[in-house]
Amino acid sequence: MDRSLIETYVAGPAKLRAAVAGLTREDLTARPGPGAWSILEVVVHIADSDAISIDRMKRMLSEDNPPLLYADETAYVQRLHTHDQDIEDALTLLEVGRRQWARVLRLLPDEAFARSGQHNRRGPVTVVGYVASYIDHIDDHLKFIEGKRANLGKPLPCRIIR
Numbered sequence: 001m002d003r004s005l006i007e008t009y010v011a012g013p014a015k016l017r018a019a020v021a022g023l024t025r026e027d028l029t030a031r032p033g034p035g036a037w038s039i040l041e042v043v044v045h046i047a048d049s050d051a052i053s054i055d056r057m058k059r060m061l062s063e064d065n066p067p068l069l070y071a072d073e074t075a076y077v078q079r080l081h082t083h084d085q086d087i088e089d090a091l092t093l094l095e096v097g098r099r100q101w102a103r104v105l106r107l108l109p110d111e112a113f114a115r116s117g118q119h120n121r122r123g124p125v126t127v128v129g130y131v132a133s134y135i136d137h138i139d140d141h142l143k144f145i146e147g148k149r150a151n152l153g154k155p156l157p158c159r160i161i162r
Contacts, residue, residue, distance in 0.1 A: 001110040006102055007102075010099060012134070013091060016145075017091050018156075019145045020145065023039065023149070027039065028043075028087055030152060032148050034144055035144045038083070039148050040082060040085070044087075045077055048073075049073065051093070052071050053130055057127050057131075060127050061115055063117075067117070068119040068120065068125065113131070114128065
């Protein structure tokens with residue numbers, strides 16, 4: 001297990017916070033593309049998804065090959081009043097969740113990262129796979145946020161390191 005993944009995982013929310021810095025509420029709820037979601041919807045989605053991923057990792061570590069159910073991200077965005085949520089709260093939840101979970105990850109023996117669960121759509125998944133995929137999750141969405149900012153006429157002053 002490459003333990004540097006844990007520190008990269010913890011650093012992800014800071015990149016997201018930097019990517020949305022200086023935007024107005026109007027900017028955050030606009031839908032300029034790329035993609036159909038607003039920047040606020042993307043950030044709330046990441047926070048929601050992260051909470052689900054941490055729960056799944058907890059289950060893989062505490063149960064033997066638990067079933068892991070798909071969560072419909074589109075339904076979350078459409079039905080959970082995303083534009084009535086606060087970006088600062090979503091970023092804080094993301095930061096605190098990862099910071100707290102990283103404390104557990106750092107204490108695990110290497111073999112614990114190979115523990116698995118059975119996702120009903122993806123099949124077998126592992127703890128280390130989840131850590132890596134949630135590093136990529138933020139990085140993938142940063143591309144959309146950068147594009148949306150550019151289309152709003154508010155490009156980032158510098159590219160965020162991915």
